[in-house]
Amino acid sequence: MRLLSILALLSLTAAANDWPRFLGPTRDGVSTETNLLRAFPDDGPPVVWEKELEVGFGGCAVVGDEVYVVDRVRDESDLLLCLDAATGKEKWRFEHEAEGEPPFPGSRSVPTVEDDAVYFINAFGSVFRIDRESHKATWSVKLDERYDGATPKWGWAQPALVEGDVLIVPPFGEKIGIVGLDKKTGEEIWKSGPIGDSHSSPTVMEFGGEKHVVIVSVTDKDGKEGLVTSYRPTDGEILWQTDLYFNRIPIPVVTKVDDKRIFATGGYDCGSMMLGIEKTDKGYELSKLWSAKKGSQVHPTILADDHLYFLANENSNYKVKSKRATGGLTCWTLDGKELWNTGNEPFMGRGGMIHADGMLIIQDGENGVLRLVDPSPEGFRLLAEANVFGSDLNKRFDLKYWTPPALSNGRLYLRGQEKLICVDLRAK
Incomplete structure (x- = not known):
């Protein structure tokens, strides 16, 4: 009995260190891993392996001893690669004929990995369920064909969101905005009305004792109209919706601050906003608590020790040195006061960030510096x-180098445009 208990504990520990989906196990870029390096040797941390890839932005999911990454051969095929976590060598692949080439060529999205299957969406809205044993697609759905979906400006980059038995994906059609599919069969469970389009991803968070699927979208870019919408994941019912926050090209997911606040951010000079959420007898009420002109164009805000951290870098400030001084990593209080920013020293571009072991782990989006x-x-x-x-x-x-990083069992997975590297961050 004692041996079984130990084995069960080890199994739970390994699972806790997996990075099975976009933004990790808790969908917020936060890891519970500890005992990580806090200083590097003169020649840097050990790079365990490198894997050459095609040009792209697709990020990693890591489960057990397997790394999954979406890749793409330009104008030829979409690829789901399964790599050995210890060596980076390819174990198997799934390949699908390309449907064209999106602006900013290459892969998008991060796979979503479960015990029996891997789910991913390609840049043209084809959703796949790949069996982890047979390495074949058990079903696929083209969002533009089934739901008259409209391809976002730079293609679909959203990960396939799994909540329970429901796979949630966004067609962004004129009549249907978000759909919930049976994850085993691909059959429709529910569908929502239109919400415009978005490059942001639906994400799951809890308020008022229930699960919410929250997404930022834009309904009228010229008229400066947008929505933040919450759906019940089981049936797609709208739990709340607000037009208080607008971004003409939404990309980052919202950040849950606590049970009564979320923080929405974005680039394109549309800034950020703290929204209040109050559950009443009539439902949920949303309010604007404060807003800021600064925002993060690509990656979400990290909440650490009751402060907000994001890279305030976007199109309007990254090319001009005087404007770069307004960006970099920035720290905000929860009531809307900016405490500091790094400006151009260092700027760090539109890189990704993880919070783990009391640290921010940041990949520089301009040059890949860790x-x-x-x-x-x-x-x-x-x-x-x-x-x-x-x-x-x-x-x-x-x-x-805008791909979101992944962290699993002390190893950090970083992607450049044409290379995936595994960095050992384990303290000796």
């Missing part, structure tokens, strides 16, 4: 940095 930062309201505290991709740091350009 930084460990102590999140402190008192100022920017750099713990360590390393040029893990070997980029030429003397050149000023944006390599578009």
Whole structure:
């Protein structure tokens, strides 16, 4: 009995360290892993392996000893690759004929991995369920054909969201905005009315003792009209909807602050907003608590020790040095006061960020430099940095290393445009 208990505990520990979906196990970019490096050797942290990929932005999911990443051969095929977590060598792949090439060529999205299947969406709205044993598609759905879906400007980049037995995906059609499918069969369970379009992803959070699927969308870019909508995941009923926050090209997911607040952010000079949520006898009421002109164009805000951290870097400030001084990593109080920002020193572009072991783990979006930062309201505290991709740091350009990182069992998975690397962050 004692041996069985130990084995069960080890199994739970391994599962807790998986990164099975976009933004990790809790869908917020936060990891419970500990015992990570807080300083690097002079030659940087160990790079365990490198894997050459096609050009793209697709991020990783990690479950057990397997790494899943979406790749794409330009104008030829979409790929789901399964790699060995220890070596980076390919174990198997699923391949599907390409349906064209989106602007900013290459893969998008992050796979969603469960015990028996992997789900992903390609840039043209084809949704796949891939059996982990047979490595074949058990079903697929084209959102534009079944739901008259409209391809977002840069293609579908949303991960397939699984909640219970329901797979939630966004057609963004004129009549149907979001749908819930049976994850085993692909058959429709529910569908919502139109909500415009979006590059943001639906995400699950809990308010008022119930699950909410929340997504930011834009209904009229010229008229500055947008929505933040919450659906019940089991039947698609709208729990609440507000037009208080607008972004003309929504990309980051919203961040839950607590049971009564969410923080919405984005780029394109549309800024950020703290929204209040109150459950009443008549339902949920939303209110604007405060707003800010700064926002994060690609990745969501991280909540750490009752402060908000994001990279305030977007199209309007990344090319001009004087404007770059307004960006970089920034720290805000929950009542809307900016405490500090790094500006151009360092700027860090539109990179991704994870909160783990009391640190912010940040991949520089312009050159791939890895930084460990102590999140402190008192100022920017750099713990360590390393040029893990070997980029030429003397050149000023944006390599578009915008892929969200993944962390599993002390190993960090970072993607450049044409390379995936595994970095060992385990403290010895």
